[in-house]
Amino acid sequence: MQEIPLHQIDNFLLLLKWAHQKGFEIAEPHIMEPLRLYYGRKDDHVHDDLYKNLEAQKKVKEWRIVSNIYKHIFHVLSFEADHHPLFKMLGAFLIDLQSEPALRKTTFTYEFFKAYEHPLKNLQSVVSKEVMTGIQEVFESHDDVHVVVSHNLTTNQRELLNAEARELYNKIELAYARGDEANLSYLLAQFTGRFCNFPEVKYRDEVDAMIMKIAENNGAFKQDMRSRLAVRLFQSIARSAEKMDIKTAVRGITTYIITFQDDLSLPYREELDHIEEKMYHFIQQHNLWHRVKLNTSNSRPQVVRS
């Protein structure tokens, strides 16, 4: 059975979280209804101890059985009036998928992603529209240019970031030593996305070197890692723009260009165009070009062939 790519799982998780925040109106048509269509009718059987059994099978790593138990749980929950329990279990399933290659290859997992293929595309376009509208409104309504160009870390903030970087880097080393590729690509993308806007944070060089080393001999890892990273970087840029932290958004875009160069097939490319257009227009309107520019004397982009 074909293995579901990790970046698809990541994206599903993101959309699931977003739909959960938006409540029943979004959850019902985009998340619950596709499952109801997949199952056809309500499950009237009584399933005792499904949850207990799920945990037991996870412990013994019987991933085909785990997959079938999830299938039963979703069947029951997708017909319930309250969407919260279903979302909780969908989240758990997706997190398990991130870490377990065997679970990513089961028949149910394949069918599950097939069932959500179009609903997720629709949900994606709803999310994109909302993000873009939100950013447009922010740029159109904002005049306080003093807020948007401030970007200096205090000593305390720097120490906290370095501690966070160390913790994450320790996990990366552990995953590397274990040869746990799924977790490793997740952690590397997480590290790069989290700290891309903070060149002063420690372990960045070590992480970059590790990515280069692994990607050199493993094309699939490289592609998966890139897609995961693209989503994280986009999120980071969009969040900075929403907060009117333009300097941070600019740094994120520079990192994006260095990392992905001419790869136009990545997720959220068109959304990024839209953010950039609104942002450059805002910078032009307020004549901020020099104030938000990267300090290129000590952080000139280093471009290497990817």
Place this chain on the structure above:
Amino acid sequence: MSIRVSKRNTEKDSIFQLEGRLDTAGSAILKLELDMATQNPAGNIIIDMSKVSFISSAGIGITVKAQSILKPKGFEVRVAAPTEEVKKVYDLLGFSHVVKIFPTLNDALKA
């Protein structure tokens, strides 16, 4: 279509004249041309951006990539006559140090 690309060759250089937006959709069109032009280059690649109304990270990314391929072969990508805003975006993101920018097409040809 967001961009129109026309190409002509001088004795050694290739000149691409662009008209429109160099966003993701426009960059995909230019990328096809640049991929071919960077395979066996006989000279520099000059991209006339005098009629480009908008450039995003996608457009900058493909010029940066083309530059990284050409440079080891002894040639370079030159951006010619960009509009004020396009030039400012290259500057803002720090890539006017990676891809050379010239005020006119003539300057790019003579350099």
